[in-house]
Amino acid sequence: MTPTAATTATVRLTTAQALVRFLSRQYTERDGVRQRLITGTWGIFGHGNVAGLGQALLQYADDMPFHQGRNEQAMVHAAVGYARQSDRLSAHAVTTSIGPGATNLVTGAALATVNHLPVLLLPGDVFAARPADPVLQQLEVPYAGDVSVNDCLRPVSKYFDRITRPEQLIPAALQAMRVLADPVDTGAVTLALPQDVQAEAYDWPQEFFAERVWGVRRPAPDATELAAAVRALKQARRPLIVAGGGVHHSGAEQALAAFADATGIPVASTQAGKGSLPYDHPADVGGIGHTGTATANELARTADLVIGVGTRYTDFTTASATLFAGPGVRFLNLNIAAFDAHKLAALPLVADAREGLTALGEALGERYRAEPAHVTAYTDDKERWEHRVDACYAADDDLVRPTQAQVLGVLDELVSGDDILINAAGSLPGDLHKLWRTRSRDQYHVEYGYSCMGYEIPAALGVALAAPGRPVWALVGDGTYLMMPTELVTAVQENIPVKVVVLQNHGYASIGGLSASVGAEGFGTQYRYPVQGAAGYTGAPLPVDLAANAASLGMDVHRAKTVRELREALAATRGATRPTCVYVETETADTVSGPPPAQAWWDVPVAETSDADRSPSTAKAREEYERHVTARRRHL
Template sequence: MAEIVGESLAKRLVEWGVDTVFGLPGDGINGLMEGFRRHAEEIKFVLVHHEEAAAFMATGYAKATGRLGVCAATSGPGAIHLLNGLYDAKLDHVPVLAITGMQETSVLGTRYQQEVHLDRLYEDVADYNLMVTNPRQLPGVVDLAVRNALVKKTVSHLTFPNDIQVAAMGEDPYRHPSPGRPLDGRPNLDRPHLPPGEEELRAAAELLNAARRPVILVGVGALHARDEVIAVAEKLGAPVVKTLLGKAVVPDEHPVTTGGLGLLGTKPSEEAMEECDTLLMVGTSFPYAKYLPQPGQARVVQIDSDPSLIGLRLPVEAPIAADAKRGLRGLLPLLRGGDGSFLARYRKEMDAWRAEMKSLRDERRDPIAPQYLMGVVDDLAADDAILTCDSGTIATWSARHWTIRGDRRYYLSGNLATMAPGLPYAIGIQHAFPGRQVIAFVGDGGFAMLMAEFLTAVRHELPVKVIVNNNNAYGQILWEQIILGYPEYAVRHRRPEADFASWARGCGAYGAKVTRPGDVAGAVRDALAHGGPALVDVDVNPNEPPMPGKVKYEQAKYFTEAFLRGQPHKAATVATVVRDKISELRA
C-alpha cells in the first residue's frame, strides 16, 4: 500500500513523540484520518463532540505536560470552531499544533461548499501557518511547524487540501526542486537554556541588595523553579506574590507567600505591591498594570526566557534574559540578604487573610456558600490532585480556596479568560496522567457550553471528577454590571434550573444533585472515590459577590449607586454580604 501524505504526517508526529490527537473527523480530513488509522497503535485519536473542546483538550494537555498538544478538525466550520481554544494556547504561551483540511486544490477560489481559506483565517493565531500544496513538502514542513510551536511556545497550523492528503508521497506534480530532506529517524530539538549574563546578574543583585521593601512577583514561567523562588525570597526577606497562572509556584501555606494578585487576589498581596520599593518579576509579564507599582514607585528586575516580554508593563532597570531557574540560581549567591522585617509584617497580614477566607467556608450557611463548596473539594482532594477551572466567579473561589500543597496543580484560561475550558482541560490532562486525580471545578454556564464532552470522558473511560458550582446565572458578568454602575440585566437563567447530575447518570456515570449544605461533603467524597467519571451538581447562593481582595472607593461607589437604582435581588445580596462579614468577625 503506497504511503500517502496523511500517513507521512502521522508518522512524523509519532517521531516527534506525539501520542494523542484530539479532534472531530469530517470529509475535509478523511485522508488525514486514514493516516492516523494506519498508525493507530502509535497515535491515539480522541474523538470529541465539538472542535472547540478538541483545541481546549490539546491546550490543557500541553499546559500540564509541557509537550506538544495536537488537535484536528475538518475544513470550514470545523476549523473555525478550533479558534477559541487555539487563542487560549497562544495567549498562555503553550505549544499546540492545529491540523485542518481544505477543499481540493482544483476548486479553491470557486466558492465551493465550506470553502474558507484557513491559512488566512489563522494568520493571527498561528505563528507558523501553512497550506500544504505538494507532497514533497513533507515531512519538512511538519518539522518546522512542530519546532516553532515548541520553541516559541505558541500555535502552529497546517492545512491540507483533500487531494494532497491522499496523494502518494512519491508524487511531484509540479516537478519543483526538492527541498532539503530532514535526517532519518526521530527529530531532535535542541532547546538550550542560555546562562544569564554575569553583568546582568551583578546589576540585578546590586539593585535588590539596596531594597528595603522588596516584593517578588512570580508567574507560570517559574513553575519549575519553586525551590529557587523560595530561597531568593528568604534571602531577601521578600513576600512572594503569585499570578493566577503561577499559583502553583509556591505552596499556598508557605510563610513567604501572600497569595495572588489582581481582582482574584489577596489584600496582603495588593498592599505589598502598593508599598514595595523594589520588584523582582520572574516568569511573568502580568497584564493588569493597575495592580503593579505606580510609575516611579519601585525599581524593577525582570527575569524571563523571552526577552520580548521584558519591560512590557513597567520600566525595567535590570533585565535578565534567562530561564527562571537558571536566572535565580545565578542571582542567589550575589544577594546579601535583607533584615526580614517587611516579610515578617506581611506574614501576619497573610495569617489574618487566611483566617478570614476560612471563615467564609461556613457549612451552616443556606443557600450553600460557593466558598464552602470549594473548601470541601480542597479538603478532600489528594495532595497531587490537578484542578482545572472555568472563567467566572468560580475562578475567584478556586483561586482563594484551592490550596496548593504537595504536588497539586491548577490550570485555567489565563489571558484569554474564556468560558468552557474546565471540562476539556480535565479530559486532556487526565489522558496524559491517568493515575492522578483530575477535578474540573466549573460553573453551570461554562459546563453547559461543552457538556457533551462529559460523554467523551465516559466513552474513553477517563475518571475525571466534575464539580458544578451552579448559581443558574452568568455570575461574573452579573457582578461586573453592578460594579460598573448598571442594574443587572439578562444574566440570570429562567426556570427550570438545570440538573446536570441527571445528564451524568444518563451518560452512565456517577451523578449527584446537591441542594442542602449538609449533603455537600458526602456527595463530593463519594464522587472522588468513584472509579470512573463523576459529577456533582451543587446549587449555590446566586447572590454571593466575588469581592476584590481590597475594595477600592470607586468600586464601592458604583456598587452603592447601582443598588440605589434598584437591583432586583438587592435584599438577598445585602443579606449575603452581612453574613459574610459576621463570619469574618467570628474568625
C-alpha cells in the same frame, strides 16, 4: 560525489501518512530527559480529512494514539490541558474537516497562543488543484483564490503554513516542531492540509522519518544584566516577587523556594503562577492583583522593587496599572521572553526562570536579607488573611445550602497534593485565587490568560491523560457547563475518571456582579424568565436540570442540596473510577456573606453619560470609576 544509498532511499506514502509517521518520531529533551513531542491526536472527521488523515491514523494506530472528540474547540482545550500538565514538553495534535470544523478551532488556538501552550492544528482545507470550485463548505473570496476559512487561524497561530504540494510538508513540518518546542515562541501551530494533497502519494526520503530530538533551551542570564539585578536588589528595602506561569513552565519552583528562603522576600502569585510555592511556605503571600489577597496587594502598593518571574503583567495582576504605587518603585523582570522582560520599563534579566533564580541567588550570596520587621509584618498579615479564609469556608450548619466559597472549603478538606483543580471563567477564578490553599506545584490549573468559558471539562480530559491515576476536578458554573459539556461523552467513552463539580447559580454570576458594579444592573446575565414590562430576565429561574443532562451523557451523578450532602458527594466522587459529576445549587451572596471583596481595582469603563431616571446607578458607578482611574500610572 556519488550519493550513498542512505541519502537516496525513499518510501512511497501519502502526505497524511508521511505526516503521522513523522510526528510519531519527534521528541523533546530538557535536562537530559527525553519524551515524545506529539503523543496523541484528537479528531473529528469530515470530507476534508477522513480520506487523508483519517486513513493515515488508522494505518499508524499503533504509533499514534487517537482520541475521538465531539466539538472542535473542545479538542483544542483538551490538547492544551495535556500540554500544560506536561510542562509543555509533550503536546497533542488536532485534526478537523474543512469549513466549520476548521473555524471552530479558532477560539482554542487563541487560548493556546495567549497562554504560550503548544498544540498542533491540522485542519483540512479545500482542494489545492481546484478541480471543482467551490466545493462543499468552501468560502469564496472574489479577490484572492488562495484564501480559505483556515486563514482565520493565522493571527492566533505562532506558525502557519498551507501545504499545497506534498514536498512542502518537509520544511513546514520541521518548522512546526521547532516552534512547538520553543519555550519563547510556542503556542498554536497550524498546518492547513488541502484534502487532495493529504491523499496524494510522494516518494519521501527516509531521513525525514528518522528520530529527531528538539532540545528545550534553558538560557542563562547575561552577566551585565545579572550584575544590574544584584545592584537593584541590594538597594531594595521592600522587595516583592511576583511569580507567574513561567515558574511552572521552567520547573523553577524549588529554585524559587530556595531564593525566598535565603532572602526572606515575600512571593505573590498571578493566576498562572499560583502554586509556585505551597500555600504554607513562610514567604507565600497568595494571589496578587484584582483577585488577589489583601496581604499581597498591600505589599505591592508599598514595594520599592518588584521582581517579576515569568509573568506577563496582565491588567488583573497590575490592577489596571494602579497597584504598584510606591513613589520610587522599580521593576526587575526575569523572563525567558525579552518582550515580557522589558515591560514596565524594567531592568531585564532575560533567562530561563530556574537558571535566572539560581544565578541571582548565587550572585547575591549572603549579602541580602529582608529586614526582620518586614518579614514579621507580612507573616502576621498572612496569618490574618488565613483567618478570613477560614471564615469564608466555615459552615455553621451542615443542613443549609452551601455558598460557592463553602463548596471550596469542603473540597479543601478532602484533597491532597495529588488532586488537580481546573477552572477558567466566571466568579470561581476570583474565589480560587483569593482562597484556595495550593498544596503542590501543579494542583492549581486556572486558565486565566484567555479565561475561556467551556475550557474546564475538555481540559480535564487532557490533564487526566497526562496525569493518570491522579484525581482531576473540573469546577464549573452553570454558564460554563452549558458552553461545552460535549466532551463528557468522550470521558465516558474512554473511561477517563474526571470529576466535574457543577455549581448552579442561574446565570453568569461573575458578569452579573460586574454589570451591577458598572451601572448596568445585571442586565442580560441571569438564566431566568422575562417579566413583561421589565428589562432583561428577572422572573423565576429556568427549569433546567443540568444533573439530568450530565446523567444523560453517561456520567455518574450526585446531587447535593446541603453542606453535609456535598461533603458526602465529593468524598464519594474523589474515589470514583468512572467519570462522575457533583451537582450543587449554591446560595447567593444576596443572602449570605461571600468571600472578601476585590482588594484592588480593575478597569472596566463606565458610561460617561446616562439617563438618570432610567439608569440611576450608572452615574454613581461613573463617579467611582473616575475616582479609581486617577490612580492609574505609567511606569517609565
